[in-house]
Amino acid sequence: xxxxxxxxxxxxxxxxxxxxxxxxxxxxxxxxxxxxxxxxxxxxxxxxxxxxxxxxxxxxxxxxxxxxxxxxxxxxxxxxxxxxxxxxxxxxxxxxxxxxxxxxxxxxxxxxxxxxxxxxxxxxxxxxxxxxxxxxxxxxxxxxxxxxxxxxxxxxxxxxxxxxxxxxxxx
Numbered sequence: 001x002x003x004x005x006x007x008x009x010x011x012x013x014x015x016x017x018x019x020x021x022x023x024x025x026x027x028x029x030x031x032x033x034x035x036x037x038x039x040x041x042x043x044x045x046x047x048x049x050x051x052x053x054x055x056x057x058x059x060x061x062x063x064x065x066x067x068x069x070x071x072x073x074x075x076x077x078x079x080x081x082x083x084x085x086x087x088x089x090x091x092x093x094x095x096x097x098x099x100x101x102x103x104x105x106x107x108x109x110x111x112x113x114x115x116x117x118x119x120x121x122x123x124x125x126x127x128x129x130x131x132x133x134x135x136x137x138x139x140x141x142x143x144x145x146x147x148x149x150x151x152x153x154x155x156x157x158x159x160x161x162x163x164x165x166x167x168x169x170x171x
Contacts, residue, residue, distance in 0.1 A: 020079065027072045034065035040119030041153055043141070050138035061119070067097060121156060121163075129167055136170045137163060 036042035038061040046061070074090050125134060141149065152159040 024072070024075050024079070027068060027075060031065065031068035031072050034061060034068045037061040038065045038119060040121050040156060043119075043121070043153055043159070044149070046119075046122055047138045047141045050134040063101065067101075070097070121159060124160070125163060129163075133167050133170060137166050140166050 033042065037045055070093075074093070078086050078090065125137070129137070144152070152162055
């Protein structure tokens with residue numbers, strides 16, 4: 001009777017041991033993506049957010065990269081030191097972080113010097129363009145070929161020139 005139970009627990013442990021590296025790798029990729037957005041080397045999520053109608057929602061990639069970094073650090077720590085107390089602390093921290101995010105997400109646009117500081121090109125666009133110009137920038141970005149978008153992601157000076165040309169052409 002106990003033998004079947006051992007078999008089930010072994011299967012569960014084997015499944016978890018194969019899933020954990022994929023979960024950690026997925027969180028690592030999301031952390032890298034958030035860092036690239038924060039540093040200004042991946043512009044797609046921010047420019048895509050400009051397309052939405054209605055009130056503009058502030059985008060703070062710094063907050064997102066901090067969140068994914070904390071999740072990654074927590075996962076690595078729990079892997080190194082497995083404990084049910086650490087899992088409880090992680091769940092409590094996650095709930096607290098989500099509540100904090102929902103509390104401040106509406107005030108991101110009210111405090112642009114704090115939350116809209118990174119990436120620098122985003123701050124420049126918000127300061128120098130209207131909402132309609134940002135929407136047009138977003139649609140023009142999606143129309144660019146992939147190689148051109150990769151070039152503008154890597155070269156900030158060329159991206160600024162492209163933004164100026166698009167703003168001049170839509171005015």
